[in-house]
Amino acid sequence: MTEGSADLAGTGADRGDDGRISTREAAGRLGVKPETLYAYVSRGLLGSRRAVGGRGSTFDPAEVEALARRGRPAPPESAGGPSGGTADGWAQVRTGITLIDTDRYYFRGVDAVALAGAYSFEEVAEWLWTGVLRRGVRFTAPPQPLAAARRTAASLPADCGPVDRLRVAVIAAATADPLRFDLSQEAVLGSARALIPTLVDALPPAGQPQRAGGPLARRLWSRLTARPSDEASLRVLDAGLVLLIDHDLAASTLAARVAASARANPYAVVSAGLGALDGPLHGQASALAHRMLVEVLERGSAGPVVAEYLRAGQRIPGLGHRHYQGEDPRARLLFTLLDQVPAAAGALAAARDVVATAARHSPLHANVDLALGVLSASSGMPVQAGETVFAVARTAGWIAHALEEYGERPLRMRPDGSYDGPRPGRPLP
Structure with a gap:
């Protein structure tokens, strides 16, 4: 209950016979204006029901109290979006994946740098998704999605960079996965374990191709440079993949969560992340x-x-x-x-x-x-190599955020626009 609302909460003056409360009392409990309360309804944060007689709306007091405990969302007129500096609402997306604190950052409470020094990319990704560390886990691309992704990526002009090929490979792989619309945890995990190696193996080899099922970093190396790999260089690449899995709500991760909020399938979530990655201020x-x-x-x-x-x-x-x-x-x-x-x-x-x-x-x-x-x-890699490493690594993070978002209220990440265009009443053009 918010400060200043106690005088309203304990009275029955605004309470209906069925225990529901009026607009005035609900707004008082949350400490907001009635118009802000209705904005919460339009955003799916509260349910409402027309009052008997059709005058006004009524609200479930338990639902109002739950919203008050979470911290009321910022009203539309003051919402600054995900990076607008507001203290409430979807500007503060709850996540248990990454914490950045005092020049260090943590994956699920474990120092991410320490993880990168101890485990491979596949091991950390699997642990981040499931909470279970599986030593020696390898991701393998299924034949049909991989064949579709390779054909589509190979059809692009020869001067296309690897990240452009990743973008079309995601879409092609999705068309070959009839179970992509199953958003249960096990189905999403299956798609994730298949998609990441599909993206890597769909890239044309720059050097000697590596056998399927080998360490992901080794296979990615052979797609980025013709130079032979050595253990020290592969260690750098593998550590880079781990370190880049996630970094809180970066622009691409936020885009991925918005897609997941609308219940987009995992491939579409990754496509949303790749779209936001395509800019000089982020992935490039x-x-x-x-x-x-x-x-x-x-x-x-x-x-x-x-x-x-x-x-x-x-x-x-x-x-x-x-x-x-x-x-x-x-x-x-x-x-x-x-x-x-x-x-x-x-x-x-x-x-x-x-x-x-x-x-x-x-x-x-x-x-x-x-x-x-x-x-x-x-290492003789193309200019886009760093962005490619970033995209492959962050795919694992986008999947982790999608799994979180699938457990939230659908379409919760739907801010209201603050219209500043011409007022209604203009003549027909």
Whole structure:
């Protein structure tokens, strides 16, 4: 019960014979205006029933109390959306997957960096979905969805990047899965275990193809570069996949949850996430870092390269993160692992030169995109390689969020627009 509503709650003046309460009392218990109360009804947060005689509406007091305990949603006129800074409502989506706190982050309460240092991508994904750690688990693509995904991805123009192929591969794989509309937990998990290896194996091989059913990181490596893999490099790639599984409600994850809220199937949820990933401020950030590092290597120093970014008023790629005051913990682990890869020495030195040079201008630290740029630039991978690693890894996170969202009230993530267009009454055009 909210403060100031006790004088209304204990009286029977506004209570019907069936125990339901009036609009005035329900609004008082929540501490909102009647129009805000009806906005909650339109958003599916409260149920209402017409009062006897047709005057006004009545509400279930238990449902009102439950909403009050959860924290009343922000009214439409003040809602700022998922990142608008409001303290209530769907701007604060309850999730038990990732916590970011004081330059560290945790998957279900376990340090994510420690997980990346101890387990493989498949093991962590399986644990995140089910709570059960299965040592040595491998994801294998079913023949029919994989064949459909390969045909569709191969039909794109030769100069298409790997992420474009992932987007169409998801849709093709969905058409070959007649059970995709079953949203039970076991069915969704089955789709997830099949979809992730399908995405990887649908990419055309850049080097020697790896056998089906082998470690996912090894198979992804062969799709991103023709250079032979070594254990140290594969360790970096596998750790990167683990670290990128989830990072709270990033733009792509929010898009995935909105789709799941509408009860979209898991393939459509992943498609929504991939759509939001297609932007320079999210998934493509590692490509910008890759290009910058290549230029630093070509010019022999970070100084002139950083100067050009500053002169143009542009952000220096791979530096700074809104959630971390210090170094991104994901970058810290990847740099440590990259130190053990001889081929990465040049790009790693270039990245550290960028950080040191930029520090004279502002106290920004390396983020995960800079580390991905070092991996791709030093391994003969295409510019889009970091985004590809991001997309494959985050697919596991989107599925985890979908499983959570399927357990919530449908269509709860439906904010009301604040209309600021012309007022009604304009003549017909």
